[in-house]
Amino acid sequence: MSNMRPYRGSTAPATQQGAVLIVVLLFLVLIIMAGVIAVRQSTTDLKLSTSDQINTLLLQSADNANQNIEQSINNDSRSDIYKDMLSRSGPFGYFMLDAKGRNNEYVFCFRPRGRFFNINNTTIRTPDGGSVVTNNTGYCNPTNPADYVSNRNASMAQVNVSMTPPNASNEAFTNYTIGQDTDKISSLAFTFDINSTAVLPAYGDTKIGNKDCLAQSSRPSSSMDSTDTISGCLSSASVPNTTVYQKVNVENQSLRTKCVNFGKGAGLVCTLPSN
Template identity: 35%
Template structure:
């Protein structure tokens, strides 16, 4: 006499296996998410540290005299014909000297277009071993210096206190804006090296509000799509260009007031 096989045990075992598989998959997904969060936080911290390191170099008293020379970071931009231009260079780990004019580039306006044909192209960061800011080749920082837009400065904010520059026969105080843009190219979605290079060399790092408003006023209802796109690209900063690509980016902006003091 044959007994009917109910198969209850097999069903229970299958349900247990399904439950174990589901729990395992959820655990793996949770671990992956946590790892991504940790990696992103570490990348952000490293980018902040590298931007800080670049800006600290500007505050070294022993280098101020050299930086004010005609071929220095600030001295080069003091000339009237260089007003509004950005002096750009890549902060490299292997360089023994923080700034070298022979390895710098210049960005300026040609009408409403951005032009980068001043000096050489060695100042623009590239996804290449020699352009990274750390020996581990994880982050890179591009630095830009320009004379600050005085229309946006607070009245008398940068002037020597209690001193008449003309009477004292000293150079008037000058404001400079420094932008340090750091990226972590290996984190985030895949982006071509050429796209990152285009952001670094074809856009201004900082655009004064007055210039941005002037560009915007060029757009009218009759403007062609090509004209609108040209203005849009002109207004796009390096930082925003990289962000639009999905490249992890950190930007720090500092303003320095350089002035002569009279000692008795």
């Protein structure tokens, strides 16, 4: 009878299967980690792309409002939009012809699908947050499809016009145009601050409690409450928004020998309201 012993250099089959299992599990873990990293990276890229698209859309909406205002003033003075802008009820004529209201803000919602400015849908906002008596409102309304820039109902733009506050550093007589009589309003140069605020209401509520962000001031506020301004309130409400600020001069461009139509024209008579 012989004693048979296993060869010491061999490995038991169970041990070999265990080693293979461990290697496979390691590969699976590595594959899963690579997949998670790829998904996170693609999500980050998507967020960056979406953010860039939002910023571009907001900037275009706000800048479009400023361009339309500029063109309406610099083009034909016989057009209806020009007359509305400089009339006593318009965003510029109101300040030029009514000295009592020069601390107020003139507000309207930019609607480029039709006539971008409707003189019957405006609000004159007072410094205390109230408004001059009006039957309509100039504040954009997210529930009104007509207040959006396009039929997609994605973005809307609200325009706030106010007179630039006096500055002690301003040069003397800068508010008079060259070659004009000083006793006429048409000889004066007026400086305005135009703030066009574009917003995407679909991303959040434009109200914080009972406070309507679009009904707040566009001017910098000394208040500690950031929601007292349009941009501060919208940001606090987590609503994407962009404000484009433009400082403009409205005056008769005179070359002493003839008057040109607010920077353009070939000898056409241009006038500001006389009273």
